[in-house]
Amino acid sequence: MIVNDALKIIKQRRSIRSYKDEQIKEEELRAILEAGLYAPNAGGQAWHFTVIQNKELLDRLNLAAKEAAKHMDMEHLRELGNNEKFNCLYGAPVLIIVSGNVQVPVPLEADCAAATQNLLLAAESLGLGSCWIFFVMLAFNSPQGSELRKELKIPEGYKPYYSAVFGYKKDAVVNVPDRKPNLITYIK
Template identity: 50%
Template sequence: MAANEVLATIKKRRSIRAFQEKQITEEELQTVLEAARYAPSAGNQQLWHFTVIQDQQLLAELNVSAKAGAAVIDNEHIQQLAKNEKFNIFFGASTVVLVSGKEDGLEIESDCAAATQNMLLAAESIGLGSCWVDLTLFAFLGEKSEYYKEKLGVPAGYRPFSSVVLGYKKVEAVNAPHRKEDVVNYIR
């Protein structure tokens, strides 16, 4: 197999769920955001928007609202997380990046997913921990949706698709779990 830094980063990256309290640097943040902006997008439309949240009070508020929204969905695992008072959907990360996309954009969900993945890989490549967190989206259900869109500066006609938590890892991640071998079909 060919090997290089990109492939090594892909294989090394793990979802981190324990962070130091220290805030990431502005340079680190801008590096991760630049990687997001360089993600592929359908028709090169780049119809995404990134909201950086470092205000800890706002993150605490979003945590409570997201858990309230998650508590009523029809999924036992999600309900258990939502009802756990000690559980923080952001895992104590110092920075959260909300990824929104233009609702009528061509393949916008895929575009936002590509930007999200680029952030995760960029974070790992510079020594930051990260985790893709969709529980954030539950804060945008129901009556609080417009409130949070306005408060977070999500442009009109856009909606959140994912979020990424960023911070310094409390511990290094363990080795990768076994990967399934029988997921490729060849037609040659």
């Protein structure tokens, strides 16, 4: 089997849900963001990255998302919303929200997803932990959603699609589970 650094990073990347309190270095953050900018896209790079490192704002986003979750149809989300101990950002010091220009006539969600994956892989390559976070996006469906968009300076005409947290891993060793069998079909 072929093995190189890129393939190793892809295989070892895991969703990390336990972080040290320490803020990541500015040069690490810049490298992660640059990797996001180089993601494949349908043209025009119609995304915008919002980087949040302010603990108070991270806490408010967590609370707003939990409040919105309390009113969701899915029981699992309601339970998380009502769980006082649950922090959807897992105590990570950095949250990056990937928003897309809704005026672009191409499947922008795919572009934003590719950018998010690049952010995650870059973090792993630097030895940082990361986790793709859906739950915090519920904050934009909360009563504070419009206010949060303004405070986060998400450009007019852009919609927050994805987000991920980043930080130093509390635990250095992460188990890599085997992949499920029979997920590939070859037609030659």
